[in-house]
Amino acid sequence: MLRPVTSESYRLLHPKLVCFLTSVDKSGKANIMPCAWVSPASEEPPMVIAFVAKTHYTARLIKMTKQFGLSIPDASMERAIWVTGSVSGKDVDKFAKAGLQQLQAKKDQGSYGCRVYWVPGVHFGEGG
Ligand SMILES: Cc1cc2nc3c(=O)[nH]c(=O)nc-3n(C[C@H](O)[C@H](O)[C@H](O)COP(=O)(O)O)c2cc1C
Numbered sequence: 001m002l003r004p005v006t007s008e009s010y011r012l013l014h015p016k017l018v019c020f021l022t023s024v025d026k027s028g029k030a031n032i033m034p035c036a037w038v039s040p041a042s043e044e045p046p047m048v049i050a051f052v053a054k055t056h057y058t059a060r061l062i063k064m065t066k067q068f069g070l071s072i073p074d075a076s077m078e079r080a081i082w083v084t085g086s087v088s089g090k091d092v093d094k095f096a097k098a099g100l101q102q103l104q105a106k107k108d109q110g111s112y113g114c115r116v117y118w119v120p121g122v123h124f125g126e127g128g
Pocket residue numbers: 018031032033034035036037038051052053055056057058059081082084085086087088089090
């Protein structure tokens with residue numbers, strides 16, 4: 001039987017894998033946010049698509065620098081996921097608050113540096 005669509009229907013597609021998106025401001029200061037709405041978009045060229053609310057500080061930084069990092073946390077990082085997803089990097093150094101260390105992105109360690117192609121209202125990220 002068909003059920004009416006409610007504002008919470010998107011939850012039918014959860015739970016999902018959670019990723020970390022990292023971004024930097026013009027001075028190189030980094031920010032981090034958990035992002036569950038990430039999907040592979042192409043194998044060749046390697047592309048991912050990430051849905052980030054326009055209101056997030058991360059969206060502002062990615063729009064400004066046209067780059068972001070994508071990392072896959074493991075289960076031991078559950079607390080860090082909630083800490084970094086509960087406050088904005090506009091107000092707080094989330095790496096310090098969550099006790100996270102910044103490392104260079106390395107594909108074989110589950111993290112990627114991504115370039116962004118900006119189309120009005122839409123972000124395209126390319127893994128690399
Ligand atoms: C598990 C989890 C998954 C999330 N997934 C997304 C997502 O896919 N897209 C999004 O825009 N926000 C998502 N959020 C919310 C942002 O991570 C959160 O609002 C964050 O504080 C934004 O930080 P910023 O202002 O420093 O960018 C998620 C939060 C959590 C805890």
